[in-house]
Amino acid sequence: MKLVDGAHAPELTKKVQRHSSAAVPMGMGVAAKEDLNERLKKLVNAAPCMLFMKGSPQEPRCGFSRQIVELFKQHSIQYSSFDILSDEEVRQGLKTFFNWPTYPQVYVNGELVGGLDIVKELAESGELENTCPKTITLENRLKSLINKNNVMLFMKGNKEMAKCGFSRQILEMLNSTGVEYDTFDILQDEEVRQGLKTFSNWPTYPQLYVKGELIGGHDIVKVFHQSFYI
Template identity: 80%
Template structure:
């Protein structure tokens, strides 16, 4: 109760219990940053993140922090396609400029600090870095599909249809869930001058969306447009070498889906070495194939320059011995 009463006295930490409240808070904030926490009473991690927000509100008095119970205000949650809690949306001048999914206190703090002082949308000052990241994603596989959801669980009808077409024509493809990364979702529209999803890329070049893929399928050109299916071994080699440091885990950087994956993320985040992740829950072929390919039966699995380092226990040992950073940099 004491914590709650402290929060109530803070003018910039408020609760929206209706769509009208939400819209009024955005309007009052004007060009200043507004952070909206979509939460649920049943999720303990949401309570923890509310405490983090309360601390941030003390430090950033010019920023408005809004708590909104996702299921209690469905009009707002549906409008912004909130599919899990906690989710944080960032607004300026009434426009959404960024998103953070999951209970990541450090990342929330970083985004608030950056957006509270920047004059423009998230990533505006980091456009060159974002463009590099988009190029890397587009070239992550010979045939890359940017979609809502995953091939196993498409999150919209257009994505479901395009996945069906690609599978029907035996086209092997990699995918990226644009709902998991707002920066990529917005940035790719501008980067490729293509405003909608799904988007299909072949060898780093945009092919188009569902309509174009349908036309190619009907004309018989789809198989020629997309590269021939590669063997599982070739695919695994390609994925392992996608980045100098690759972590195969349950979940992703933003949200680990098991305790071992969460622990290894914390260790890697503490090294300041760049790394990429692959969610083995989204790709059963990779999940099973990699166990045999590397003769390592469990996850997470960490690779450096295409070579298996090991799982959580080995990474812990490397950290304790002080060798982890040099191993990650490929120096030993």
């Protein structure tokens, strides 16, 4: 076997290791930090009230998180949550970014309110409901939705893509009249889908509302549409 001249093993190893370690470009660390900060800003603004906790409201994974969930439940606070145990980058980043070292943490409109002790004080003083948004009842939510526009169509799919034949036909009828209307995709919200059936005593979809009043479904709209052109 012929050896390659000039190959000094220890020196060669050092060179390979030195060149195989990718140098981090200047500024990359700063960019990564900025990216994390932007992510944190988006997370704390993901809902009007955001709770960063260990676990989930259904399964809190520490006593403090469990207590704050219970307080929110008692005071009918509407909130979304983020499990900091699922993302170490967020867990550590929030401590530094908002200068609050412990969890849970509560944010309202992107601003830090504080942890369990602060929430307890707000609850005891009666200020919690004024600080955090209250849960909207399903009935009030449905009323708000059907009055979102003068003409509201609750359908399967949306204006761009109907997901059933009746919804497609009712879209065509509305479009032919030139009436301005808005739609709600009941396939995206099971609570609304089931709740509206009871609220308006109309078991099928699509459903058309004008100024908050139920007109009816496909067959009713079809009759109106035909009479419109007679």
